[in-house]
Amino acid sequence: MGVDIDWDNLGFALIPAKEMYVSITQPGAGWDAGVFRPFGPISISPAAAVLNYGQGLFEGLKCQRARDGRLLLFRPLDNGRRLAEGARRMCMPEFPPERFVAAVRETVRRNADYVPPYGKGSLYIRPCQWGTGAVLGVQPAPECTFVVYVSPVGPYFKTGFRPGRFIFMREYHRAAPKGMGNVKAIGNYAATLYPAKLIKAQGFNDCIYLDARQDQYIEEVGSANFFCVKGRTLLTPALGSILPGITRQSVMTLAREVLGLEVREMNVSVEDALHADEAFCTGTATVISPIGTLVLDGREVVFQRGEVGPVTRKLYDLLTRIQLGEEEDSWGWTMSVE
Ligand SMILES: *Cc1c(COP(=O)(O)O)cnc(C)c1O
Numbered sequence: 001m002g003v004d005i006d007w008d009n010l011g012f013a014l015i016p017a018k019e020m021y022v023s024i025t026q027p028g029a030g031w032d033a034g035v036f037r038p039f040g041p042i043s044i045s046p047a048a049a050v051l052n053y054g055q056g057l058f059e060g061l062k063c064q065r066a067r068d069g070r071l072l073l074f075r076p077l078d079n080g081r082r083l084a085e086g087a088r089r090m091c092m093p094e095f096p097p098e099r100f101v102a103a104v105r106e107t108v109r110r111n112a113d114y115v116p117p118y119g120k121g122s123l124y125i126r127p128c129q130w131g132t133g134a135v136l137g138v139q140p141a142p143e144c145t146f147v148v149y150v151s152p153v154g155p156y157f158k159t160g161f162r163p164g165r166f167i168f169m170r171e172y173h174r175a176a177p178k179g180m181g182n183v184k185a186i187g188n189y190a191a192t193l194y195p196a197k198l199i200k201a202q203g204f205n206d207c208i209y210l211d212a213r214q215d216q217y218i219e220e221v222g223s224a225n226f227f228c229v230k231g232r233t234l235l236t237p238a239l240g241s242i243l244p245g246i247t248r249q250s251v252m253t254l255a256r257e258v259l260g261l262e263v264r265e266m267n268v269s270v271e272d273a274l275h276a277d278e279a280f281c282t283g284t285a286t287v288i289s290p291i292g293t294l295v296l297d298g299r300e301v302v303f304q305r306g307e308v309g310p311v312t313r314k315l316y317d318l319l320t321r322i323q324l325g326e327e328e329d330s331w332g333w334t335m336s337v338e
Contacts, residue, residue, distance in 0.1 A: 002113045007120045010154030012285065016040075017111040020149040021103045024132075025093050027167040035101060036110060036134050039149055042132075043054070049131030049141035052273045057086040058188040060284045061246075062153075063108050066114050068327040071108060071337040073125075074220045074284075074323050076101045078246045080263075083129060088166040088185035091140035092129060100127065101335075114152050120204025121154040123252040124285075156286055159315065161308055163203030166221070166281075168270055169195055170297065174209040174219060174241075181241035192222035204295070206281075210270065212241070217267045224283035227251065228268065228276035229261075229311045235272060247282040247319070253331065254318050255326075259311070270322065274301045278309030288316040 004014060016039045023034030059079045064072050068330045080100030098319045104125055115123040116184070127148045131141025152188040172195040175181025183204060199207045207225060211217040220226050220328050227250040234255045237247065255261040273279060279291040290308045294301045303309060308316075319329035325334060 001087055001146045003236040004153060005114070005116075007023045007116050007161065008154055010116060010121045012153050012156075014046065014125075014151045015114070017114040017150045020147055023095070023146045024293075025144050025146075026133075029074050031093070031095060031146065036106070042145070042147070044130075044132045045134040045144075047134035047136060049135045050138075050335065052135070053131075054139055055090055055091060055092065055141055055188040057083060057092075058129075058184050058186060059083050059125075059127040060184075061104070061125045061127075062151075062323075063125060063286055064116055064324055065118045067118050068325075069118075070122075070325060071112060072323065073104065073108070073323050073335045073337060075246050075333050076104050076248070076335055078100065078249075079104075079127065080311065082184070083127060087129060088183065089180065089183050090131075090185060092131060092144045095129060095146045099288070103127070103148050105335075105337050107150055111150050111293065112337075113277075114150060115166055116154075118125060119155075121152060123150050124153040125150050130200070153285075157230075157290070161288040161290065161313075163303070163306055163308060165203065165293045165295070166291050167199055167202070167204045167295040168206050168218075168277075168297075169199070169209050170215075171195065171283075172209075173200075173212040173301075176212045177241050179241060182239065182243060184243060189223070196222060200253060202335065204302045205289075208273075208281075208294075211267075217269055217272060221281045221283075222287065224281040224286050224329060226268070226273075226275050226281050229278040230272070230276050232260075233262045233264060234311070235264050235268050235276070237268050244281055247287070250319060251282050251288065251315055255311075256280070257330075258318060259314060261311070267270070270296055274299070276303070278303055278312050279307075280315075288312060288319060290316075305318070308335045 080097030
């Protein structure tokens with residue numbers, strides 16, 4: 001490989017790759033054809049809507065190198081569709097999902113040297129869309145920018161597939177009903193920095209947010225969706241103010257169609273979770289992360305004596321093997337970058 005990277009010590013810190021894709025749209029004109037440029041700063045006005053009013057969205061997906069060397073993406077069209085939905089919600093022109101996939105594929109192709117060797121991690125792909133035109137009052141930007149950049153990242157479970165310590169967040173909410181919790185709006189993540197700092201200082205891996213109306217139903221982790229297993233049933237919070245995760249959708253399908261579990265999207269209460277047999281959270285970055293301990297107001301529940309539960313393990317193996325092209329993919333989820 002042509003790049004000087006220590007593949008054995010990758011974490012989740014930015015390692016700039018070679019090229020990024022940039023496309024711009026202006027009023028009356030659609031998205032331009034876009035260009036590939038060396039990864040680096042872009043120039044925008046201090047009055048840009050994204051800087052002043054948070055008119056911005058992001059996406060995240062991964063490309064992995066299969067054992068046979070193929071470069072595999074996972075459900076990229078779904079990320080493109082989700083970005084387009086977010087754009088509608090934030091009054092930005094939609095970047096067509098098919099063009100999104102083409103831009104992602106070409107960005108990976110041009111940065112193929114940065115995809116870690118088989119088993120050493122993945123190329124994290126970060127598409128963004130921002131209102132970059134200048135505004136003074138609160139209004140949609142007259143110009144938007146779509147960017148795709150990439151960075152190699154390590155495997156999420158560097159120290160093994162270990163259950164983490166999670167706490168129900170009592171002091172803060174992530175998103176309100178009818179707000180923007182269902183899109184990857186950049187401001188949602190700024191809102192989680194402070195709560196995350198508090199609970200990490202107490203030794204937790206992450207916190208689980210509760211619903212803003214009754215403070216009793218589970219929403220999600222700040223960047224991952226929540227699941228729990230009770231007997232042969234898999235429970236997960238229904239869509240609403242949570243982010244419709246692509247990993248979440250995939251896990252529900254695998255649970256139903258491969259493991260034969262009953263899957264229920266519903267209002268999952270904290271008591272449902274505390275009485276479950278297993279719990280885990282899902283997302284592109286975290287894949288499937290087992291929850292070993294759940295804390296609610298000082299009450300502590302340990303699942304599976306702190307070990308990974310059997311359903312969590314099966315779902316993790318299935319999903320990661322499909323993503324690496326090692327398991328039958330009956331759903332057409334993986335896409336090879338030629
Ligand atoms: C991105 C994200 C997820 C996970 O979505 P995936 O499509 O599975 O990566 C879950 N919750 C939040 C808040 C997110 O931003």
